[in-house]
Amino acid sequence: MATECKIPKLCLEEAHCVPEENVTAQKNEPQLHFLPTDVILEVEGRDIYVNKQVLADHSRVFKAMFESDFTEKHKERISLPEKKYADFVNLLYTFYYPEREDLITDKTVLKITPLAEEYQISVVKNKCEKFLEEVCKSTARDVDKHIETSTLVEYTACAEQFNMKFVLPSAIQLCAECPTESLKRAGIEIKLTGDLRKSISDCRNSLMEKELKPYLDAGSRTDFLKIAVLLWDSQSSTEKRKYEDSLVSFCKHQSGSSSSQPSAISLHVLLGYIIAAERFNLRKLLEAAIDLASRCSYKKLRKDERYQRITDSSRTKILVKRMELFEDEFDSWRREISESRYNENYNKIQ
Structure with missing residues (x-):
């Protein structure tokens, strides 16, 4: 008669998928039970208590092992060499109990x-x-x-x-x-x-x-990022320069617009320019796109998902450019005020 095993505290309802990096740290923890159990799988020197019928119901290999004339049919312990404990436990969690099936990730x-x-x-x-x-x-x-x-x-x-x-x-x-x-x-x-x-x-x-x-x-100026990876990998150097120059010219034209919010290009597309320029080291386009982005609403910039994908360096440059623009506007405003007061006082004196 087989010796009855004491059931440890750890059971399926209390356990989680086992990250590979935590396997070593868990060597001294109670062994894992998939109740009810009638066979032990030994993986990397650790025991996994499982049920033959549950395994056979889902796996053709285990079905043949337990129901055909294999040596494992009557064994209480089966070694699975060259398998990883964490991986095998995660496999079991995907099917063992229908009410508790962990998702694939x-x-x-x-x-x-x-x-x-x-x-x-x-x-x-x-x-x-x-x-x-x-x-x-x-x-x-x-x-x-x-x-x-x-x-x-x-x-x-x-x-x-x-x-x-x-x-x-x-x-x-x-x-x-x-x-x-x-x-x-x-x-x-x-x-x-x-x-x-x-x-x-x-x-x-x-x-x-x-x-x-x-x-x-x-010469479309729609979403450049959508096809940039193909364009830059497949076109000649001349075509690459031609297209970058076209986009740079477009950005500079928009930067010179009197409107504080560029209307001929969406923020989403503009940020796509920056991502593509960073990825393919397009320095001229990156500089022009950053300059244009600095003139956009910062609140709207931050709301766009692509803003979080550009590098910290580019985000910093946008903020610095915004500060420089603000300082220039402030100086201009201060000069206007000073001129106005000077003329007012001069007229009084006259």
Whole structure:
């Protein structure tokens, strides 16, 4: 007869997903129970108490292990070598109890997906695919949403490796909109197959034909940030200078306008100029756009989401420019007052 185990205080209702960095610190804590338990999974020398039937109901691998003629069928302790404790616990939290299913997150999806594939837990793999699909689609729809290039390449590699057909189209589009050098630094040539890299290249060429050429030819001053990554990565040096000079000229013209609030360009688009200029080291455009932004309503600037995305350096320059403008206006006003009083007194004397 098996020795009855004392149930520790820690149970599923009291526990949370285990961050990888906290694994070492938790070595001396009570072992984790997924009640009711009849088998122990040993991962990185730590025990996870689970139920065979629950695992078999969700995982084809565990079902075969516990119901077929495998050695693990009658074992009370099963070792899972080369697995990470934190990752495996987070995997269990995604399906073990229907009333307490933790969501897939950007911190767990890339660790959980391979485990869901290995143990053939389709419900979890579907959740991972749905999460990545929504992240990529929402980012592709909204130019102001951003995924780090390294993370995007990891997502794309995951979608390709595990055949996530609903993720790949948006992931390919997002990769096509990234600078080639950024993709190379993120390891695209190692992490993605040649076929997928070709798909990204074809998508980039298609975007060039549909969006960039008409944008450049028409001299449009709509949202420059939306296509800047493609423009600056794909155009010749002459075309880059030509377009930057055009935008600089436009900003300077607006700065010279008598209106205190530029009307020919929205704040959102103007801040897009600054973000693009910072990203691609367009010094002339950055200077001109900052000068124009300094003449805008500071209250409206701060309300725009893009204002928080520009660097601290650019925000500081905007504030300094605003102070200089204020000082110039104050000096001018003071001179006018002084002149008025001088003329008034002079007339009295006369």
